[in-house]
Each structure stands twice: as C-alpha cells, then as structure tokens.
C-alpha cells in the first residue's frame with residue numbers, strides 16, 4: 066500500500082474520520098488493513114497510534130508519511146476493521162473506541178517493548194549497530210527510520226528476533242529453548258557405538274535421542290534437570306549436528322488445573338432435534354439465529370458442545386460467549402474437557418499478559434474454540450463456523466461504557482459475515498429474543514425436560530409478612546427454611562443460599578435523628594464493609610472509617626441496616642454450628658482464581674452450604690445440591706426499572722434450577738414479602754412461557770421493549786443548573802425531528818442523580834419507527850464536542866439495560 070486511510074487514536078469528534086497518509090517505500094509491502102501504526106499528528110506532528118482501515122486512492126494536500134508500523138503483521142483482521150465501523154454507527158461511539166475495544170490491553174501503545182534475540186544467527190552487537198543501545202531495551206518505533214523498521218520486520222519474519230511486550234506479569238511470559246533431534250535413531254546408535262566409553266554423558270544423550278526424545282523435541286531445562294545432561298554436552302551435540310535448539314514460545318497457562326477429557330453424551334430426543342437443526346445450518350453455512358430455550362438442567366451445554374464439534378469438523382472455528390465471572394471457569398473446563406488444547410479463554414479473571422497470550426493463540430490459529438465473556442465477541446478468529454451465546458438474557462452482555470455495544474448483536478453481525486449460525490441459549494430468554502421467534506426472525510428450539518427426565522425441584526414460597534420476628538429462627542431465616550436446611554445437613558446433602566446483596570450491611574443510620582451516612586461525591590449511601598472495616602461508596606470508591614457517633618447530632622445510637630452475606634454467614638454459624646459454609650461474593654472472590662477455588666471446594670464437599678450473591682445463580686451443576694434457599698426474593702423487584710419483574714423471574718428460576726440436578730430430587734424455598742407477585746408465582750411454577758405471555762401483555766400496555774425501542778441520552782455536568790439547561794437544549798434539538806408516535810420522557814434526574822460530584826440528567830425516547838432519529842442523534846453527538854469543552858458529557862445509549 067502506498068497510501069493508507071487511518072483512524073487516529075484520539076477520542077474526539079473532529080478526529081473521528083479517516084485520515085490519509087503516505088507510506089515510505091521500504092514499508093509499502095509490510096502494511097495492510099488492520100495494521101497498527103504511528104503517524105505524525107497535529108501541528109506539532111506528535112506521533113500517535115492509528116489503525117489502517119483501507120488503502121487510499123488519492124493523495125491529499127500536505128500529506129504526511131506514516132512514522133512506523135507497530136506490529137509485524139496486521140493487528141486486526143479486515144473483518145474486525147469493518148465490524149468497528151458498524152459498531153460505531155450503531156452505538157454512536159467513536160470509531161477509535163470501537164477499534165480499541167477489540168484489542169487486549171497489552172497491545173495498548175503505552176506498553177513498553179524491547180527487542181529480544183531468539184536465534185544464534187544474530188548477535189547483540191549487530192543489533193546495537195543497527196538500532197542503537199537504547200532501542201534494544203526500550204523500543205520506540207517512532208524513533209526508527211523506515212529502513213530500520215524494515216530491517217526489524219525482516220529479522221522478526223526470519224525468527225531471529227522478537228518483540229517483547231512488557232506487561233505487568235511479564236515474568237511469566239516466556240520463550241523456552243527446545244531440543245530437536247536432527248538424525249535418525251539408526252544414526253544415533255552408530256555414533257554412540259563409535260564413541261569412546263569415557264564420553265559418558267554424550268553416550269547417555271545419544272541414548273535418550275534414540276529412546277526418549279521424539280520429533281516433538283524436549284525442553285532444554287528438562288534435559289538438564291531431569292536427565293542430568295549438562296549444557297556443555299548439549300552445545301557440543303549442536304555443534305556436531307546431532308540436535309538443534311529452537312526457541313519456542315511458551316504461553317502463560319491461564320488454566321490452573323488440568324481437565325480430564327470427557328466423552329460426549331448420546332443426545333436425548335429433544336437435544337437431538339435441536340442439534341440436527343443447528344448442525345444443518347452449520348453445514349449449509351447459513352447465518353440462522355436460534356434460540357435454544359431449555360429448562361434448567363436440560364443439557365443445553367451438550368447441544369452447544371456437539372454443535373461446536375460439527376463446526377470444527379468442517380475445518381472452522383467456534384466462539385462461545387458466557388456471562389462474566391462465576392460461570393466462565395466452569396464452562397471453560399467443560400469445553401476444555403471436550404476440545405483440549407484447542408480452547409482459549411478470555412475473561413476478566415486473566416491478567417493482561419495471560420489475555421494477550423490467549424489472544425495471540427487465537428490470532429495465529431492455534432486455538433480454534435474461544436470461550437469468553439462479553440469482549441471475547443471480538444476474538445480475532447477467522448473462518449468462524451458457529452457462535453454460541455450462553456445465558457443470552459444476561460445483562461452483562463451489554464457494555465455500560467463507550468462503545469455501548471450488546472455482545473449478542475455483535476455476535477449476530479459477525480455470524481452474518483461468516484455465514485454461520487448463532488445459538489442463543491437460556492432457560493429464561495430475554496423478552497426481546499423470545500419475541501423475535503414469533504416474528505420468524507429467530508428459530509425457536511425447546512428443551513422441555515431435564516436431560517435425563519429428572520423432575521424440576523418443588524418450589525415453596527415462604528410469606529415473610531406472616532412470620533413475626535419472634536417466630537423466626539433468626540433475623541433472616543424462616544423456621545421452614547431452617548428445618549429444610551437441617552434436614553439436608555442430616556442427610557449429608559448440600560445447600561445453596563442466595564442473597565442478592567453485597568457487603569455486611571447496606572447502610573448506617575442514626576436512630577436519634579435518622580441521619581444516613583452518604584458519599585460526599587455521590588448521591589448514595591455508603592456501604593459497610595467488614596473485610597476492610599470501612600464505609601465504601603460503590604460508585605466512586607470513596608472510603609472512610611466506620612462512624613462511632615452520628616455526624617449530624619453526635620448521638621452514639623448508630624444502627625446498621627440491611628443484610629449482607631457476611632451477616633448471613635454469622636447467622637448460619639449460629640444456627641448450624643456443625644455446617645461448613647462457603648461464602649461467595651464480591652469480597653471473597655476478588656483475588657484471581659478465587660471463584661474457581663471456592664466452587665471446587667464446594668464440589669469436593671469441603672462445605673455443606675454455599676452462600677452467595679447473584680453470581681451463584683447460574684450454571685452451577687453440582688449433583689448433591691438438593692436444596693436452594695432464596696433469602697430475599699424482593700430486592701430486585703423494588704427497583705424502579707421496567708425489567709424488574711423479568712430480572713426477578715430470571716434470577717429465581719435460574720437459582721432454583723441448581724437443585725436436584727442428578728438422581729436426588731430438589732427443593733427450593735423462596736422467602737418473600739410479595740408472595741402474590743406474578744414474577745414470584747410464575748418462578749415457583751418455573752414456567753417461562755407463562756411468564757413470557759404475562760410480561761408481554763404488561764410491556765405492551767406500558768409501551769416498553771420489545772414493543773418499543775428506546776434510546777437514552779444522558780447529560781452530566783458539575784453544575785446542576787448547567788446540566789438541566791443542556792438537557793433542555795438537547796430536547797429541543799430532538800423533538801421537532803420526531804414523529805408524534807415517539808414518546809419522550811424527561812429531562813429528569815437519573816435515579817442516582819449525582820456521581821463523582823457530577824449531576825446526571827436523562828432523556829429517554831421510546832419509539833417504534835423513527836426515520837430521522839439516527840441522524841439527529843448523530844448531530845447531537847457531533848455537537849457534543851463543543852459541549853465537552855464547556856464541561857459537559859453527553860452520552861447516547863441505545864437500548865439501555867439499566868434505565869431507571
């Protein structure tokens with residue numbers, strides 16, 4: 066490419082457009098769509114990062130040349146580059162934000178790199194001569210001439226040097242030296258026989274080369290440490306041409322434990338029907354979207370795995386998305402048990418270095434199955450044969466920051482490009498997806514029975530209104546639930562308890578004057594955390610000491626309100642002193658790998674009761690769990706959000722589904738103050754279809770999704786008056802361009818009106834079809850650049866997940 070069009074790494078409106086640059090002749094064959102560059106930018110020509118999006122046809126006036134290519138091959142595939150355009154248009158995000166969202170952190174331009182020699186053919190002195198001493202340690206592509214860059218790229222292409230990206234955990238990223246035999250076994254025997262008896266070590270090495278070391282080679286350290294062959298002997302052998310040394314990349318292994326391979330199940334009738342439809346679509350390369358609606362424990366995962374296998378058999382790759390955190394390690398292990406080393410995992414539990422390694426394994430084609438959370442939807446796979454979105458209703462698939470994409474939509478878009486099917490799976494599908502089945506846009510596949518016809522657990526509702534405080538066994542446990550737990554403990558079965566809160570206690574209030582301790586920066590009360598013995602703000606991270614006296618009236622009658630997992634754990638210890646309790650919440654799972662460890666302990670019966678927040682609701686498949694208790698079913702219902710019922714139904718159904726998954730029948734107790742609420746009553750029946758119809762009726766009445774689309778515009782400023790003023794200006798821009806069928810709500814303060822000392826106002830537009838809307842929103846976004854300088858932020862969120 067002689068001329069390139071690039072998107073520069075500046076998140077601003079004026080720069081959200083392609084720029085044309087020239088390419089020095091030495092680099093013209095090294096550059097392609099998706100290459101990351103440094104280009105001179107602005108009056109000062111400071112070097113900034115840029116992505117090549119296409120070849121440019123015509124030179125522009127005062128065109129500059131690029132400074133450097135940052136990676137020796139294009140960082141993004143042409144498909145991803147194209148996808149970034151689509152996302153930026155759909156979500157009103159800057160193109161550069163979309164491109165950056167696709168890259169692992171380790172590739173951020175601030176990452177330090179250095180040149181490392183990996184072959185005997187070059188020496189440090191030679192390199193210093195070419196690049197200079199400093200560049201060897203801290204490579205700054207901007208300071209290299211085009212010729213130097215060309216030389217560097219050639220060295221990389223010839224496996225003589227490599228670039229090391231220094232991440233925080235770089236110590237664990239390594240190349241290892243491996244030894245490969247160069248001669249036949251015969252030949253080794255001949256040589257061995259011809260050697261003097263005194264050359265003991267050489268003879269032993271030759272022996273190993275005949276009997277132990279295969280064509281796959283052996284790591285040098287192993288040869289040295291395990292087989293006691295000295296380095297000098299190894300070097301002699303290299304000199305004699307018996308063996309060669311090669312430097313092989315050893316990836317950081319994000320999998321802490323090995324996984325036993327498993328066998329696939331013979332599918333039951335319903336699974337078979339679903340699999341047949343999906344695999345036909347894989348084979349015929351159709352970009353169908355399926356909704357696999359299967360009750361909890363119906364064996365959706367087995368259908369996914371066999372469908373993935375079909376895609377792999379036809380030489381293609383597979384992408385599987387799972388909701389963030391708790392589910393990922395479990396699901397990754399199930400997929401690894403089936404597909405072994407072909408699996409790569411991408412999720413927030415990995416360090417930057419681990420993510421980068423996994424990313425490279427995918428990029429070079431070594432990993433063919435990718436399992437990961439939301440951002441894994443951008444995995445640099447080519448030739449995708451199937452995409453699976455497990456627990457498709459999960460709100461974690463929507464990114465809450467720019468670019469505000471929904472991974473489900475991105476998955477469908479990528480599948481169209483690759484002509485492959487998407488399988489959305491859930492026991493409790495989102496109303497949006499389920500409704501699309503009715504319109505024929507999605508094909509509905511149902512699994513109505515558990516995999517081996519086990520019965521669904523019996524769900525009992527405990528009306529907490531009638532349980533007087535005195536007749537309760539403890540503050541948060543009804544007698545019924547306590548008896549049920551005791552019964553399971555006696556039988557050595559296991560219990561899962563759900564509490565939908567975090568922290569020890571929600572807030573602190575003064576009993577004399579009613580004062581509640583709030584965050585100084587945000588409109589929200591501080592939460593007590595026993596692990597750090599402090600009060601913390603969940604929005605801005607503000608932290609202060611636990612008050613002894615009231616800041617308002619000086620009284621010492623401070624009370625802690627609300628419940629948290631730590632408090633429940635204490636109650637459990639009092640009620641069942643003999644039981645082992647494993648607590649899983651944000652505090653106990655902060656450390657890397659903590660999730661996996663806690664779940665493994667529960668799986669090994671090192672605990673009888675697993676107590677956790679919503680993170681334990683999905684995906685757990687433990688055969689000895691026969692009781693599930695929901696301590697407070699109502700927390701989510703109280704939220705002023707039209708999805709409150711849906712979320713509550715999903716949570717209760719999902720968590721109920723953890724009980725009785727194997728041969729023993731399960732029981733569920735749901736403690737609630739709203740026993741008549743339809744979401745709770747229908748969760749008791751575990752009847753998604755019934756819930757769907759009821760909820761659709763209400764959504765239609767309330768003009769909510771999926772009957773109406775919605776977009777939320779948020780305006781924030783440090784000065785509340787300014788925020789309001791701007792919100793009305795935006796409203797005035799919007800309104801004349803909307804039809805009379807559109808519904809505009811606001812401007813109104815957001816539910817949490819102040820965060821980090823900024824005031825938030827919102828406008829919500831609900832609509833069915835608005836031909837001008839996209840254009841108006843684009844205008845609002847374009848103009849927001851000037852507003853930004855005046856201290857405003859304006860954000861557009863298409864189909865917001867949390868609009869309160």
Ligand SMILES: Nc1ncnc2c1ncn2[C@@H]1O[C@H](COP(=O)(O)OP(=O)(O)OP(=O)(O)O)[C@@H](O)[C@H]1O
Nearest residue numbers: 330331332333361362363364365366367516684722
């Ligand atoms: N065809 C089959 N024959 C026997 N056992 C099966 C079969 N399919 C799945 N199973 C087993 O049934 C159990 C439940 O399956 P799985 O976890 O895949 O269900 P699921 O639908 O994904 O559940 P959930 O939505 O509750 O997470 C698993 O232990 C799985 O190994």
Ligand SMILES: [Zn+2]
Nearest residue numbers: 575578615618
């Ligand atoms: Zn007080």
Ligand SMILES: [Zn+2]
Nearest residue numbers: 584587602605
């Ligand atoms: Zn705060």
